[in-house]
Amino acid sequence: IFGNLGFPKLGGAGAGLASAMTYWAIFIMSICIVIKAEPFASFRLFQKLPRMNISRIGQILKIGLPIGFAIFFETSIFAAVTLLMGHFDTITIASHQAAMNFASILYILPLSISMALTIVVGFEAGAKRYKDAQSYSYIGIGTAVLFSLCTAALILLFRPEIAGLYTAESAVLQMTQHFLIYAIFFQLSDAIAAPIQGALRGYKDVNYTLIAAFVSYWVIGLPAGYLIGTYTSFGAFGYWIGLIAGLAAGAIVLFIRLKLIQKRQLRHVSNH
Known part of the structure; x- marks a missing residue:
C-alpha cells in the first residue's frame, strides 16, 4: 500500500x-x-x-451451499452498512471502519471455536454419541463466552490505545472510542451465535442457520439500523445498534434450534 x-x-x-x-x-x-x-x-x-459421482456431489452441495450463503449474508451486511453510511462525514466513516476492523479481528476467536465445533460435533453425532456431541457444544459456547468477556474487558480498559492503533487524529480517536463501546456488545452476541452455528453445521442442520442468518442480518439488523441511524439522534451509532439487535435475535433462535435438535436426538437414543 x-x-x-x-x-x-x-x-x-x-x-x-x-x-x-x-x-x-x-x-x-x-x-x-x-x-x-x-x-x-x-x-x-x-x-x-476418481470418476465423477453425481449423487455424492449433490450431497456435498446440499450441505455446502447453505453454509456458503449463510456466510455471504453475514459478511456482506457490513459492506452494506458502510455504503448506507456514506452520507456521514469522513471522520464518522473512518471511526466506524476502525472500530469494525478491530471487532472483526476479535471475531476470529469465536469463529475458530465455531469451526472446531463443526468438526467435533459432526464426528460425535456421526458416531451416534449424542451426549458427547451435546457436551462439546456447551464447552465450545462457554469457551467463546469466556473469551468474549476477556476481549470486552480489553476494549473497555484500553479504548484509547486501541483507537491509537488506527489514527493520531483527535476527532477520529474520540469517535472510534465511542464505536468501540458498541463493539463490546458485538463480542458477546458473536460469542453465542458463532459457536452455535458451528455446532448446528456439525449436526448437518444448515438450512435453518441460513434462514437465521438472512433474517437476523437483513430483515432485522439492517432495517433497524437504518431506521435508528436515520430517524433518531443516535446517528451512525444506530447502525451498530441494529446489527447488535440482529445478532442477538439470531443467537436466541439458533440456541433454541440447537436445544430442539439435541433433545430430539437424545430422545431417539432413549427409545432405542
Whole structure:
C-alpha cells in the first residue's frame, strides 16, 4: 500500500495484490501438505482422479451451499452498512471502519471455536454419541463466552490505545472510542451465535442457520439500523445498534434450534 522497502506505492490496489499473494501461498502450502504429510499422503489424492459421482456431489452441495450463503449474508451486511453510511462525514466513516476492523479481528476467536465445533460435533453425532456431541457444544459456547468477556474487558480498559492503533487524529480517536463501546456488545452476541452455528453445521442442520442468518442480518439488523441511524439522534451509532439487535435475535433462535435438535436426538437414543 505505502511502497516501503523498495516496493512501488500501489495504494488500495496493493491491498488486493497482497491478498491475492496470500491466498496463492496458502493454496500452494495446502497442496504440499496433502501430498507430503500424513494421513493425507496415504490417500494419494492427485495420483488417480476418481470418476465423477453425481449423487455424492449433490450431497456435498446440499450441505455446502447453505453454509456458503449463510456466510455471504453475514459478511456482506457490513459492506452494506458502510455504503448506507456514506452520507456521514469522513471522520464518522473512518471511526466506524476502525472500530469494525478491530471487532472483526476479535471475531476470529469465536469463529475458530465455531469451526472446531463443526468438526467435533459432526464426528460425535456421526458416531451416534449424542451426549458427547451435546457436551462439546456447551464447552465450545462457554469457551467463546469466556473469551468474549476477556476481549470486552480489553476494549473497555484500553479504548484509547486501541483507537491509537488506527489514527493520531483527535476527532477520529474520540469517535472510534465511542464505536468501540458498541463493539463490546458485538463480542458477546458473536460469542453465542458463532459457536452455535458451528455446532448446528456439525449436526448437518444448515438450512435453518441460513434462514437465521438472512433474517437476523437483513430483515432485522439492517432495517433497524437504518431506521435508528436515520430517524433518531443516535446517528451512525444506530447502525451498530441494529446489527447488535440482529445478532442477538439470531443467537436466541439458533440456541433454541440447537436445544430442539439435541433433545430430539437424545430422545431417539432413549427409545432405542
